[in-house]
Amino acid sequence: MNIVLILQMAAEAGADRVGLVCDGRRWTYGQLLEAAKGAAEIFINSGCEQVALLDESSEAAPIALFGAAMAGIPYVPLNYRLADEALGALLDRIKPAYVIGDVERSNRLSQGHTCATREAFVQAAEEAAAGASGEEREGEGIAAQIFTSGTTAAPKAALLRHTNLLGYILGAYEFMTAEETDAQLVCVPPYHIAGISALLSSFYSMRRIVMLPAFDPDTWLKLAGDEQVTNAFLVPTMLARVIARMEETGNATLPSVQSIAYGGGRMPPELIAQALDLFPNCNFTNAYGLTETSSTIALLTPEDHRTAHQSDDPAVRARLGSVGKPLPTIELEIRDDEGQVLAAGERGEIYVRGEQVSGEYREKSVLDAEGWFPTRDAGYLDDEGYLFLAGRADDVIVRGGENISPGEIEDVLATHPAIADSVAVGAPSVEWGEAVAVAVVIKPGAETPSNNELSQLIKDHLRSSRVPEKIAVVEELPYNEMGKLLRREVKKLFLD
Amino acid sequence: MKPGTKLKSTVCNTEVMVIKGSDLVVECGGAPMTAEGAAEKGSVNPDFAGGTLMGKRYVNEDGSVELLCVKAGEGALAIDGQLLPTKDAKPLPSSD
Known part of the structure; x- marks a missing residue:
């Protein structure tokens, strides 16, 4: 082939x-x-x-x-x-x-x-x-x-x-x-797997590619209009910048655009909800995949988006924050540290198998004997098989033997009206081995909440072991150009 | 027939790529397909003249053979005289 x-x-x-x-x-x-x-x-x-x-x-x-x-x-x-x-x-x-x-x-x-x-x-x-x-x-x-x-x-x-x-x-x-x-x-860079899969899928579908070498919201909007673009793929930060630009210019329509796929980083639930309200006729698809899996292995379809967005059932609504279901050609399991397959609702490491899954590096293959690839991504499935990501398996904070997912802390912090963005990481601790540390970005014009207030907020929602021992207020969090949060950079803030 | 093998019709322009193969002989337009095709094409058997469609996938009954049509032609695909139906995939939304 x-x-x-x-x-x-x-x-x-x-x-x-x-x-x-x-x-x-x-x-x-x-x-x-x-x-x-x-x-x-x-x-x-x-x-x-x-x-x-x-x-x-x-x-x-x-x-x-x-x-x-x-x-x-x-x-x-x-x-x-x-x-x-x-x-x-x-x-x-x-x-x-x-x-x-x-x-x-x-x-x-x-x-x-x-x-x-x-x-x-x-x-x-x-x-x-x-x-x-x-x-x-x-x-x-x-x-x-x-x-x-x-x-x-x-x-x-x-x-x-x-x-x-x-x-x-x-x-x-x-x-x-x-x-x-x-x-x-x-508009994704050519060195990213999404840059390669965009070429292959567009050629195979025979959908004309309009190439934007360097993303910028104004050029994106102009090209989308000039070339009557019908489909696009964006990483969440790009979508946020497009929407912000449209609101600034007061021109909140994208008449020709029928479908927008997104992926490559965590999509804030407020952002996708805003996008669904702004573009009710546009089909949104969330794609989850890795370089080692030749792009998408799970997707949340446009119908899933609408159903979740319109639902009053919290479990269904929550799916707006999921990455959907595995492709029909992909097998997916959630396993614990011992390799045991976990039931719905239990958090573990995501394993996948399928023809598109390479799991092979120049140095060695990491597929197991049965062909399963350990993604090092943590996640869980809900009762209907929707996949939720819970950070990298390596991002887990281990405090005194207890595994803490940064995502649960970040989700609570996101509910605070003054907080624009936040991240939780493990910081070295003599007592616990690792302790929770958080870095927060304050919204422009908002008053910086006290450490006590933030600690209380987390205590009210989660167990006391989740309460941060260190809190840093920063101007912005370090993201790479694909919208991936660089946690190792954040960790450096707490290495004193 | 190992996956990736390309077969050409000896009676029309049809070409297929093997996605899943076995040792069965694939026919097109009533004549066995070969790796080289034919310098001088024979004629399509009227019983196997339904034509092939570019990009469609053809499967046999037990699913042991799957072929992707990479060039269309007037002949129809068959194994042991049994016409191969197309495999209808549920379309997924574009995610790239």
Whole structure:
């Protein structure tokens, strides 16, 4: 199997149909396939063992992704936001590579690569297309290698095989379901799994991609209008910024947008409720997945959203904060520390199994003997099988042998009218091993509540072991560009 | 037939990719499909002329064989003379 099949099928069914709009240029599926063939030829001739993208999103991303696939060489999108030292270390790990994008940085930080700017690569690929064989090579069977963000140690090189990615696309999507007028606004960075799955799913559905290389709410809104965008994926922080911008400009409509999917970080319940009220005709889908699972493994459908939003039943309403149900092609279990499967309502670690689940790193596979992948995400299922996330398994605060989920404390703090954002982490404690520490962000203009007031609030709702021993008031919490809260950064506040 | 294998019709333009395979012989338009197809195409048997649809998945009765049509043609897919129906998947909302 080879993911280039996706582009081949789109080009077979609609060679002249526009598949991608980027920086004002419109690319048909036929043109993209030709460029991918040329790119494959270039990669093979360069003798590279990996194809790296060190650049924002552009047409170079799909051309390199499918070209590398055809050549049987792994595609490695790199995070261009990394500092020199970290990026240099990653470049050293993938040599010899064909690096597309920031030639100056690549040459300065690591030797032994073939480098080309975006423009030079795209032009060369188009020129090489005429003489290209278009032959598919199998290679190691690896379609993409994505470096995880590495919260505790050096970044791990997650491997996604052609079978994983095709398993996901064929399981979750139907071919050519989009109308020719449909358009998908893609604004996630190319080095994130969502950036790859957006390309694959849009090409397979034959939904025209409108690419926004660097997210900014004004450009997003303008492109959505100009290109009559029908579908979009946003991380929660992006959605918050779009809504805030619309309210500032007093233009709270998105007439062409029919569906918005979101994921990549925790969605505050107030934000999604606000979005549902603002856009009653828009279909919202919450997607949960990991790099190692080739994107989505569970989703909360538009119907689930409406039902939960309109319900008076607290259990049904709570599902607005869930990530929905596993895909039909995914098996999912919640297990305790001993590996025992837990019943509904019990919190444990999320395990998944399925064709799209890789669980494989360059160094080793972490799948167990039966093919289950431990996600390191904590969560629980409700009585009807809706999955609720409860932080990373590693985020659990262990106070004197008692496991405390940061989420329960954060949810209580969120009910305080002066608190805009909060996080609970474990801080070193001589007495307890770890104690609860919280950092809070105060809403503009609101008065900072006293430590006693916050402690009392938590005591009133939760057990006394949850009461924080340390409270820090901060300007903002550290999020990465995908909206993921960097808890290890918060922990540093309490290392005295 | 291992997953990922591509088969071509010898009587029309149909091409399929094996998603799930067994040792059964897949026919298209009444003639066995092969990896190479045919340089000179034969004619479609009128009993197997329903055509194939791009992107549709075809399964046999016990589910041991599943094929994805990657190129459409005039022949119909069958195993042992039994026409293969398409597999109707419940559509999921786009999540990317």
